[in-house]
Amino acid sequence: MVSVLTLALLSTSCKKPKELDDGRPRITSVSFVGIPAKNVELDQSRQTITVLLPEVLPEQGLIPNFDTSPGAEIKEGLTPNGKLDISSYCSCLNWDLKKVDYQLSVAYKNKMAGAIMQSFYRLVLIPFGQFPEPIDSQPITYAKFSGSGNSNFIRISLPVKNLYQNPYIKTYFIKNLNTGQEGSINTSLAGFCLNDCEDDLPNRLTFPYDNNPKNLGYLH
Numbered sequence: 001m002v003s004v005l006t007l008a009l010l011s012t013s014c015k016k017p018k019e020l021d022d023g024r025p026r027i028t029s030v031s032f033v034g035i036p037a038k039n040v041e042l043d044q045s046r047q048t049i050t051v052l053l054p055e056v057l058p059e060q061g062l063i064p065n066f067d068t069s070p071g072a073e074i075k076e077g078l079t080p081n082g083k084l085d086i087s088s089y090c091s092c093l094n095w096d097l098k099k100v101d102y103q104l105s106v107a108y109k110n111k112m113a114g115a116i117m118q119s120f121y122r123l124v125l126i127p128f129g130q131f132p133e134p135i136d137s138q139p140i141t142y143a144k145f146s147g148s149g150n151s152n153f154i155r156i157s158l159p160v161k162n163l164y165q166n167p168y169i170k171t172y173f174i175k176n177l178n179t180g181q182e183g184s185i186n187t188s189l190a191g192f193c194l195n196d197c198e199d200d201l202p203n204r205l206t207f208p209y210d211n212n213p214k215n216l217g218y219l220h
Contacts, residue, residue: 024119025072025106031065034058049104050124055161056135057202062086068106075118077104085199089125092168092193129162135203154209163203169195172207185209 030042030049039052051062062084066074079085084102102123138159145153170193171186185207187194196206 024069025108025117026069026119027066027074027104027106027121028069029067033060033063033065035062046122047119048122048124050126052126053128053164055128057164059202061199061202066106071108071110072106073109075105075107077102077123079199083199084123086125086164087197087199089127089164089166090197090205092166092195125164127162127165132160132162132165132167132205135159135161141204156207156209157201157204158206159203160205161203163197163205167195167205168193169205169207174209 026044027042027049031037031040032051034057035051035054039054041050042048043050060083063082064078064084068074077084086102102125104121104123105118106121107118140159141157143155143157145155171184172194173182173184175182185194194207196208197204198206
């Protein structure tokens with residue numbers, strides 16, 4: 001004989017979670033290319049996706065794979081090529097991580113995108129490690145670009161582990177290996193920093209270097 005308690009438990013186990021039974025579009029599962037499944041957590045009750053980043057991101061960047069409720073799709077929060085633009089997480093221009101939490105929206109494909117027909121998910125990226133450190137197996141690269149006026153700049157690109165924690169760098173040092181001369185680049189302006197990063201170059205921290213001898217001649 002099946003007890004009343006057993007029937008109650010069976011009934012509860014078969015019922016869909018309340019947050020998935022309200023008719024709203026949902027993300028039902030998520031994974032990321034090159035990221036272990038154990039590093040990704042989807043919390044439906046809080047509509048939050050938490051990702052523990054590895055030391056080094058996959059070369060192609062952070063590419064998500066989503067399953068959604070029937071008839072729904074991701075509407076906002078991805079680049080045109082289906083990636084997450086996480087450059088804000090490694091640029092000191094947005095050094096407060098609370099300001100760069102990602103938001104993804106999911107909506108039904110064939111319905112008007114009113115508020116009732118959308119769900120929003122907060123994406124929290126947790127950086128691995130405590131400090132950025134160089135990747136010795138990869139080379140430093142350089143690219144020329146033009147600035148304001150007649151200034152010519154070189155963008156120095158450094159391969160870095162543990163990059164996505166908004167490093168805030170105000171000074172860096174350069175040594176000319178041919179002449180042995182050394183120099184430093186720094187800024188004393190409040191709220192200003194030297195480093196930046198680009199979404200299409202994961203695991204690389206970049207710095208502009210003024211290539212005008214009149215400004216920084218001692219480094220040439």
